[in-house]
Amino acid sequence: RKSGIENIPGPPSPSWIFGNTLQLLLPANYGDYEFTWLKLYGPIYRLKECFGQDRLMVSDPLAFQYILNSAQFVHAPILENFGHLLYGMKSVSTVRGDTHRRLHAALNTGFTAAAVRNYQPIFEKMAHVLTEQLEQSSASSINISPLLSTATLGAISEAVLGCSTEGLGEEFVANNSEIVMLASSQSAAQILANALGALLPISVFNAAFYLPTRAFRAIRKARYLAEDLGRRVSDSTKKGMSEEVVVAQTSLILIVGQETTANAVAFGLVELAMHSHFQNQLRAEIQSNLGANPHNVPYDSMPLLNAFIKETLRLYPAVALEDRVALADAVIPIMEGIKTSTEEIITQIPVRKGQFVTMAIASFQRLESFWGADSHEFKPQRWLERSPYKGETSVGPYANLLSFLGGLRTCLGWRFAILEMQVIICELVGKFSFTLPKDDPVRVRSAIGLLPIMSNGEKGASLCVV
Numbered sequence: 433r434k435s436g437i438e439n440i441p442g443p444p445s446p447s448w449i450f451g452n453t454l455q456l457l458l459p460a461n462y463g464d465y466e467f468t469w470l471k472l473y474g475p476i477y478r479l480k481e482c483f484g485q486d487r488l489m490v491s492d493p494l495a496f497q498y499i500l501n502s503a504q505f506v507h508a509p510i511l512e513n514f515g516h517l518l519y520g521m522k523s524v525s526t527v528r529g530d531t532h533r534r535l536h537a538a539l540n541t542g543f544t545a546a547a548v549r550n551y552q553p554i555f556e557k558m559a560h561v562l563t564e565q566l567e568q569s570s571a572s573s574i575n576i577s578p579l580l581s582t583a584t585l586g587a588i589s590e591a592v593l594g595c596s597t598e599g600l601g602e603e604f605v606a607n608n609s610e611i612v613m614l615a616s617s618q619s620a621a622q623i624l625a626n627a628l629g630a631l632l633p634i635s636v637f638n639a640a641f642y643l644p645t646r647a648f649r650a651i652r653k654a655r656y657l658a659e660d661l662g663r664r665v666s667d668s669t670k671k672g673m674s675e676e677v678v679v680a681q682t683s684l685i686l687i688v689g690q691e692t693t694a695n696a697v698a699f700g701l702v703e704l705a706m707h708s709h710f711q712n713q714l715r716a717e718i719q720s721n722l723g724a725n726p727h728n729v730p731y732d733s734m735p736l737l738n739a740f741i742k743e744t745l746r747l748y749p750a751v752a753l754e755d756r757v758a759l760a761d762a763v764i765p766i767m768e769g770i771k772t773s774t775e776e777i778i779t780q781i782p783v784r785k786g787q788f789v790t791m792a793i794a795s796f797q798r799l800e801s802f803w804g805a806d807s808h809e810f811k812p813q814r815w816l817e818r819s820p821y822k823g824e825t826s827v828g829p830y831a832n833l834l835s836f837l838g839g840l841r842t843c844l845g846w847r848f849a850i851l852e853m854q855v856i857i858c859e860l861v862g863k864f865s866f867t868l869p870k871d872d873p874v875r876v877r878s879a880i881g882l883l884p885i886m887s888n889g890e891k892g893a894s895l896c897v898v
């Protein structure tokens with residue numbers, strides 16, 4: 433039967449095998465095509481997946497609200513299959529329905545505002561280590577990303593597992609770097625493999641866990657080592673959860689809490705390097721607050737710092753494209769009517785069971801109608817007077833951004849990540865100034881998340897630090 437969305441306008445597909453996926457996922461710079469389609473077709477359009485399948489691209493806030501709060505839309509198969517391999521079948525990210533709701537609520541007790549405030553000394557310690565590393569480096573430019581990844585891994589390890597990075601063990605740290613590196617690549621072959629993987633039944637996909645390839649070897653090792661770490665979590669950290677449940681969350685939290693925050697800080701520092709006037713203003717705000725309250729920095733009351741963090745998360749959401757699939761026929765509400773290719777105006781989108789829907793988070797956060805005509809520019813000042821978001825539908829847990837998603841699967845660590853970013857930025861921008869090296873511009877790639885990419889094609893952000 434037809435997909436139900438075949439009359440929704442969208443760009444032509446250049447190939448049956450790849451559809452529009454290479455344009456979406458493998459452009460020179462992330463968004464080259466996607467943001468042009470957004471301008472041409474608006475917040476709802478249709479793309480072709482690999483092998484001629486239709487994909488509904490959505491960046492409409494009403495549609496987001498509906499999808500994010502409906503149990504009928506679940507992680508797309510490839511996301512779910514990788515989730516099973518990486519985190520096991522019992523992690524909060526892989527379970528569904530009531531089991532998910534209960535587990536999400538239980539874990540949330542470790543991530544309330546009060547709980548997260550207790551982690552502040554851990555973040556400050558990690559930030560001091562970063563300063564020492566930068567002070568020791570005499571190179572003219574330095575790739576900041578590996579240092580940030582080590583710092584954010586250390587923060588989660590201490591805060592959530594109660595052990596230092598050394599306590600994780602050399603083998604874990606080395607394997608973790610390997611996974612980060614493997615997850616940062618993107619190619620036509622991988623896009624095709626993912627499309628084929630999505631067609632496989634879960635049992636066949638799970639069998640891939642035992643394949644003797646470099647990637648699956650690293651995944652196996654990560655699971656095995658994380659299980660060992662999870663068994664060592666103290667009773668006070670377990671908060672009444674069984675060892676089995678704690679073990680299942682360990683690999684998830686170590687993976688999702690590390691690179692997301694490290695990449696956000698790296699993108700932010702690159703923007704500061706390109707906006708020296710704002711960087712100087714931010715430094716002045718940080719230094720005056722640190723000078724007045726060195727032991728009790730009022731992170732939440734620093735306007736430029738928080739405007740900077742919001743603007744960075746707006747332009748660089750870790751998960752730029754979140755794929756979902758409909759478990760049953762559904763009707764998705766939208767803000768404004770769209771004209772179909774048969775000249776009909778529709779004000780809601782009927783989708784069939786099995787329909788792929790992509791929540792285009794980066795696109796939503798650049799919609800001119802909500803964020804202004806300058807929505808593609810880095811302008812932290814837009815947050816200073818009042819919220820720049822002009823929508824009537826609120827979304828997301830923070831600043832009407834969807835960077836931490838929203839609804840049933842809202843990121844559990846969002847307060848953790850914000851405080852961690854506040855502490856790291858205050859420490860680094862208070863002590864150093866950042867510029868871009870002339871020959872190493874940073875590009876943006878969409879792989880497992882949005883990543884900064886150096887001119888040699890590797891993940892990272894080169895900065896001159898003085």
Ligand code: HEM
Nearest residue numbers: 524525689692693696750751835836837841843844845849
């Ligand atoms: C800037 C940093 C971060 C960003 C942008 C971010 C973003 C996200 C997003 C988009 C999701 C939804 C993923 C999905 O369902 O497909 C998510 C889920 C999650 N995040 Fe974060 N995250 C960040 C940091 C953290 C940290 C530091 C932690 C933990 C210490 C964390 C823990 C989690 C967990 C446990 C989930 C699964 C929630 C569920 O499925 O119920 N995140 N995050």
